[in-house]
Amino acid sequence: MQKTLRLGVTGGIGSGKSTVAQMFLAHGAALIDADQIARAVTGPGGAAMAAIAEAFGSEYVAPDGAMDRERMRRLAFSDPTARVRLEAIVHPCVAQENERRTREAIAQGSALVLFDVPLLVESGHWERRLDAVLVVDCKVETQVQRVMARNGLERAAVEAIIAAQATRAARRGAADVVIYNDDGVSLADLQQQVAQTLQCLGL
Incomplete structure (x- = not known):
């Protein structure tokens, strides 16, 4: 094969x-879009959202359950360590979803x-x-x-x-x-x- x-x-x-x-x-x-996955894991009910709320507080969660991107951008700009903490949460979720989609594509030939x-x-x-x-x-x-x-x-x-x-x-x-x-x-x-x-x- x-x-x-x-x-x-x-x-x-x-x-x-x-x-x-x-x-x-x-x-x-088969196409796997890394940006689209990152948006999905930080979207409403996304795989990274519980950890983001725990690490940064509920004020960084928008009313729809997604990450409040604008607020997070401002925090990351003023506090460089915030971006590192965010990436430590988001990157493993993105990697996991990448692998899942890759296995799916391989299974489909x-x-x-x-x-x-x-x-x-x-x-x-x-x-x-x-x-x-x-x-x-x-x-x-x-x-x-x-x-x-x-x-x-x-x-x-x-x-x-x-x-x-x-x-x-x-x-x-x-x-x-x-x-x-x-x-x-x-x-x-x-x-x-x-x-x-x-x-x-x-x-």
């Missing part, structure tokens, strides 16, 4: 990572499980769970222009987001495969790069 390949997909904001991930789905890959992880390089703990890392890459100025157009943000706000993420060089350094998605790269070009990647991975 063919071993299921675990491929992490990452890229800076505005790189087109989600577009590339969707193209892999068209080739039969998926040859490739794609992990969409925006902060894969920054996290420091993802890479050991993966067989390979794919980085969707583009120039920083392209990121800035795309996010300004998409989100209506000022240049300074977009540059601050980019500065908080891993550098382009750090992401490329962590990559086993790079898909280039700068201006002038068409959807057809992207699809061709995805097909070549699958071929390289033996899929």
Whole structure:
């Protein structure tokens, strides 16, 4: 039986990572979205909520039973240890749900499980769970222009987001495969790069 390949997909904001991930789905890959799982475990009735309420107090739980994200953001900004405490609660819950969904995908016969992880390089703990890392890459100025157009943000706000993420060089350094998605790269070009990647991975 063919071993299921675990491929992490990452890229800076505005790189087109989600577009590339969707193209892999068209080739039969199973997709596991790390951000979506993190939102689920801190959502109403989420697996992390009892521990969050115990560690931080009920004032950090919104009326619907989800984590009060805005209040938690303010706390994490003023108290760096709060973020560490929060991650110590959330990360194991996310890892457990990741594993559950991965087992499910393998049971359904998926040859490739794609992990969409925006902060894969920054996290420091993802890479050991993966067989390979794919980085969707583009120039920083392209990121800035795309996010300004998409989100209506000022240049300074977009540059601050980019500065908080891993550098382009750090992401490329962590990559086993790079898909280039700068201006002038068409959807057809992207699809061709995805097909070549699958071929390289033996899929």
